[in-house]
Amino acid sequence: MYLITNGRIVLENEILIGYDLAIKGDIIKKIFKKGEFNLNSEYEIIDANGGYIVPGFIDIHSDYIEHMAAPRPTTLMDFELSIREAEKQLISHGITTMFHSLSLYKSSEFGNNPIRNPENVCKFIDLIDESHASKHLIRHRFHARFEIDNLEQVDNLKNYINDDKVHLVSIMDHTPGQGQYKNLEIYRETLKGYNNLTDIEIDEIIENSQRKDKMTIDMIREIGHLANEKGIAFASHDDDSIEKLDLVQSFGANISEFPITLEVAKEAKNRGMFTIAGAPNILLGGSHSGNLSAAAAIQHDSIDILCSDYYPAALLHSIFKLHEEYGHDLSQMFKLITINPAKAVNMDDEIGSIKENKKADILIIEKIEDHYPAITSIFVDGKLTLKTNYRV
Template identity: 65%
Template sequence: MITHGITTMYHSLSLFKDTEYAYKPIRETENVKQLIDIIDKTHHSKHLVRHRFHARLEIDNVEEIANLKTFIAEKKVHLLSFMDHTPGQGQYRNLEIYRATVKGYSNKSDEEIAQILERHQQKEKLTIDGIRELAQFAREHQITIASHDDDSLEKLELVQSFGAVISEFPITLEIALKAKENGMFTIAGAPNVLLGGSHSGNLSAPEAIRAGSIDILCSDYYPAALLHAVFEMNRKHGMDLVEMFKLVTLNPAKAIKLDHELGSIREGKTADLLIIEKIEPNFPVITAVFVDGRLIQKTNYR
């Protein structure tokens, strides 16, 4: 991560129940617990970059609530988001995209996919009161709350009633604008910028940034995209470079209430600095990284 200029990393791990068509060992309960413990240990020992844990709770994973509360009480969680990937809403409000996604992970027939879809739409989920209680418990432990895949004005109102201050991946421009108007921090994925749009057919990050509706770019599934997305928005879309860098520095620090310490070059703040050069006209690279004022990494291109 340090070679991509990331000096404070929020490891995003899903507390995910279903493995019906996209099994990933990293999502096994015991593996997730081990990773959380490793992140916590690294956070409190010698390290190159700061390590934090972003718990992404899929709201059908009701069996995991007790464990999550334990992680929170042990101060191992630093950001909590609530996710619902039930087909027919959120990221998968277009069922054809959902069916194509399932097919991309497996060789299941249309009939099998229809059965998966039906099971997901009927599965038990954490109740609204349950989400509200868990969010309150997290806030009592000074943990920032985020929503995920907001797709309606009603959902925005609901998640804000839980205390959510971050809208992660709003589905449409209308929702992103409303979330920002309501005082939430809005997030889009940096890979979305490089691709020129969402791989799920949802909000286009370049369009949303140009409209002033996005506060933060996250690495999503490709950390290297952060740096290149910033320069891409400047080069291709004419956006101010300083404002674009705030999407990956000061604004995320504000969202997680660390801007008193991180996110900008100010007297009294932690000195995290990057030296960036262009080895080709449209190819920026990081040649030096300072964390806490110390040179941590240096690279020479030839």
Template identity: 65%
Template sequence: MYLITNGLIVTEDAILQGYDLLIQDDRIAKIALQGEIEPHEEVEIVDARGGYVSPGFIDIHSDYIEHMAAPRPTSLIDFELSLIETEKHLVSHGITTMYHSLAIFKAGEFNYRPIREPENMRRLVDQIEQTHQSKHLVRHRFHARFEIDNIEEIDQLKNYITEEKVHLISFMDHTPGQGQYRDLEGYRETLKGYNDLSDEQIVDIINDHQSKEKLTTEGLQEIAQLAAEYNIPIASHDDDTIEKLEIVESFGAEISEFPITMEVAMKAKEKGMHTVAGAPNVILGKSHNGNLSASEAVKNQCIDILCSDYYPASLLHAVFVLENKYQMNLIDMFKLVSLNPAKALNIDHDIGSIAEGKKADVLIIEKNERDYPVITTVFVDGQVMQRTNYRR
């Protein structure tokens, strides 16, 4: 049992000052005025030292594990070791539930990643599934990112679903001329950044991608129906038109990841979809692809979830950048990385907010002398996973 005191407790509706929080077993047992909960010898007192006591972060989309498992094109690290080392990073950044976004993706023109080879993908998916059978720090989940031209791996995706290894599916289309790469000139510049290619070679690459066979709408609906049978949420990816939103909505997608424009993001919200943007976009001040500004979209209330995408530290910092720089309500900013993703993933009955009876996934966040937020204590399922003491 732990009694957290002297903190600012971030609930769904308020930031409580002068309250204590009692953790018993794996749950938040009680929130009460300071001094009302009688401490006894079985209770460890945890002094939050004026810091925020917030819910643990839920990261709906991150390919960070791919970088940890394959840091170089010719280097493939043992997958069990990769997950062990990855979760050390995640817990230090307050991520207590991670949806590892593994790309079921054909080899492309950008930097080669051996982790995306089908056999390596299968091994890593199996390893994610096995994490909870041994000592671990955070919850590991599998977010299957399926590229719709990867026809050869459709059956494997279905196997993952029926084996109950998938916890979220997103359908992706990175064909140049639409979606993330709707700006062909930007696509050309990106290609040149990765490879020494002539203009003629780039034209051939674009033509090749635009003529590839892709999964049909009927094929997408078939996979979506199978996912629905297993209660797996479905997301679309890089929605760039209203027409595309209507298509993805027709086969059950309730999450729009990385809408390309403000107009599309607003329409997705009108349709009742959950909308996701990258937290790195917030701390960079812009999209690295020149697409939607996450900060502006949050201000316009058409983005309700932030994910770390590729930089785990960004979730924590984005919350406070949005509060300090854009004068956004701090309670709502915490929801972007906790309650809102929990609702989108249908896990908010158990995690995602500080409330009596919920799982005790709890962070203590202090500020350093330069006003940067720092996480000093992390609880997952009521257990202390990490403590950090800053010294002068």
């Protein structure tokens, strides 16, 4: 039982000052004006030191676990060790619910990643599933990122969904000439950054990629409908045209991950889809692939969700950058990494906002310097899981 006092409580549409928050068991018991709650000695007082009291972050797209398990192309760490060490890092960045975005690729032109071998993906899926009933720091969920040329794994994906081991599905197509790599010159430069290739070799890679056999429309539609029947969110990836939005919505997609242009992002949101951009895009000042600027899209109210993508620290710092440098309302910006992703993946009844009787996933964020926010206390399911004390 905890009482958090002397902080600014960030609700969905306002920030409360002069209020306290009581946690009992795993839920938020009460929000009340300071001094009005009849406390007993069982409550431990947590001083927020004037900081922000916010919901735990919900990250629905991140391949960070792949980097933890395979820090080098030829190095493979123990998978259980990787998950346990990854969650220690993730919780320190305020991420209390993580959708591990494991990729089901057939092959990649950007080098071999052993984590993406089918047997290794399967091991990780089982470990994520087992984590729900074992000791853990954060909520682990599985985001199945499925590349449409991976025909051999379609049945396995269906089995994972039917076995209730999948919590989000996204269908991806990284064929050069469309989507993320619509600009072939950027694709060429990206390939050269991974491999020492000649222009002729890159031309062959592009031609071979464009000729690969891929899932049919009916096959993708079947996956989408299966996910919808199970109540699992279904996402498209790298939408680059209005026509593609028409197509993915016919599959049952409710999320548009990384729309390529502002026009597409606006239209996806107008259609009621949740739109996602990467938080690193905010910190870097634009897309590393030369596509949509997340900050510009947020200025046009066309992005609903920020994800860490590959850099967990970006969630916290992108929110404060949007507030301090772009002038956005802070409570509205926090929704990008709390209640909005919770709604997109059907978890908003329990987590994603500070409300009485919701799960007590709560962070305290203090400014240790004028422009440096730091997370100093973290609660998950009402447990004080991590506390950090900065020293002078």
